[in-house]
Amino acid sequence: MVTITFHGHACFTLEADGRRVIIDPFLTGNPAADIPVDRLPKVDAVLLSHGHGDHLGDAIPIAKRDGATVVATFELAAFCASQGAASHAMHIGGGHRFPFGHVKLVPAFHGGRVEGDTAGQFTTSPCGLVVTIGGKSVYHCGDTALTLEMQLLSGRVDTMLVPIGDNYTMGIEDAVRAVEFVRPRTVIPMHYNTFDVIRADPGQFKRQVGDRAQVVVLAPGQTHTFS
Numbered sequence: 001m002v003t004i005t006f007h008g009h010a011c012f013t014l015e016a017d018g019r020r021v022i023i024d025p026f027l028t029g030n031p032a033a034d035i036p037v038d039r040l041p042k043v044d045a046v047l048l049s050h051g052h053g054d055h056l057g058d059a060i061p062i063a064k065r066d067g068a069t070v071v072a073t074f075e076l077a078a079f080c081a082s083q084g085a086a087s088h089a090m091h092i093g094g095g096h097r098f099p100f101g102h103v104k105l106v107p108a109f110h111g112g113r114v115e116g117d118t119a120g121q122f123t124t125s126p127c128g129l130v131v132t133i134g135g136k137s138v139y140h141c142g143d144t145a146l147t148l149e150m151q152l153l154s155g156r157v158d159t160m161l162v163p164i165g166d167n168y169t170m171g172i173e174d175a176v177r178a179v180e181f182v183r184p185r186t187v188i189p190m191h192y193n194t195f196d197v198i199r200a201d202p203g204q205f206k207r208q209v210g211d212r213a214q215v216v217v218l219a220p221g222q223t224h225t226f227s
Ligand code: NI
Pocket: 050, 052, 055, 110, 111, 143, 168
């Protein structure tokens, strides 16, 4: 049994077998967040798709508070380590087994600046994450354009977390094509309606996906459980 909780924007927690990880923990300053950091339950790890402020978010304070490991690309992990957080460096194409499950970093086409890195020393490639937890695979696309690389995941993903907000990432049309490429059982839209510039209608996304996948639209604070 895997429980996915949406915390607004691109932030999710994944729980299985008594372990909990958080992805892209942008809570402070996130107008869509359902909880403040001090009410976030303890996590075992903080997984990051990239270093923009709306994804790196509260990663460092959460990791320090919980003794959790930040899992990210080499450069972003090095930045987090420079700020005093425990970190595990990986890179795109690589996978690693952790106590909570397995993480593989996959390509994403987006920007690589790290929020708070004033010297530009830790610029990195953004990524998507394929997290295997509780025997199920969850693909968090990160911030990305539609990419042909997504086809490499075809049939290997149970639940896909896909941006639909346009402007900075895929919009609805490309997100539907991403679902065609990946063929997940279930897809949950993200990265929309947090700010005016990424307004999108998840109902329209659901209609356009049609019978290609089960679309689960989560409001911040809502949970999807599957096995
Ligand atoms: Ni971004």
